[in-house]
Amino acid sequence: MQLADFADFLAAARARPEPQRLLFVFAVAELPQTHTPGQAQRFRDGRGGALAPVMCVDKGPDDLTGFAALAQESRATGQPWDMVFVAALAGEHGAAPQPAGIERALRTMVDAVHRGAVERFLAFDAQGDVMRFA
Numbered sequence: 001m002q003l004a005d006f007a008d009f010l011a012a013a014r015a016r017p018e019p020q021r022l023l024f025v026f027a028v029a030e031l032p033q034t035h036t037p038g039q040a041q042r043f044r045d046g047r048g049g050a051l052a053p054v055m056c057v058d059k060g061p062d063d064l065t066g067f068a069a070l071a072q073e074s075r076a077t078g079q080p081w082d083m084v085f086v087a088a089l090a091g092e093h094g095a096a097p098q099p100a101g102i103e104r105a106l107r108t109m110v111d112a113v114h115r116g117a118v119e120r121f122l123a124f125d126a127q128g129d130v131m132r133f134a
Helices: 006-015 037-044 067-075 097-113
Strands: 020-032 050-058 083-090 122-125
Touching: 006 020, 006 083, 020 097, 037 122, 050 067, 083 097, 097 122
Parallel strands: none
Antiparallel strands: 020 050, 020 083, 083 122
16 A cells, blocks of 8 residues: 555554554654764765654554644654654454553564664654655
8 A cells, every 4th residue: 555645644544444553653863973974974965874763652543633733742742853653553353452562563663763674664754744765
């Protein structure tokens, strides 16, 4: 399924037959402590760096009206972020995902962001535009 924007993501989650929890990992792009001059230049040009998760949260699909609501709520924490990685976790047999499973899935996402293994997540910049990683 190709999703063009955050509204598509919400609609897809709401349309699933099993209850969903939406998982969000907010991250900043930063220059690693051990970097080369070339890496520093690419970072200054907005083309490099490392991703550092700064916060995560789960929400029900009906807890959000859109990206603006998510961004506003996240800004209220005072924690800056550059991008948010999103995924959906399905429940089973009509039951919503359990808290332990949600926590495990969020930890897995945070670890994946640390490792740069983000290809399986949707990503949006702070304005809500879809991000693509090469």
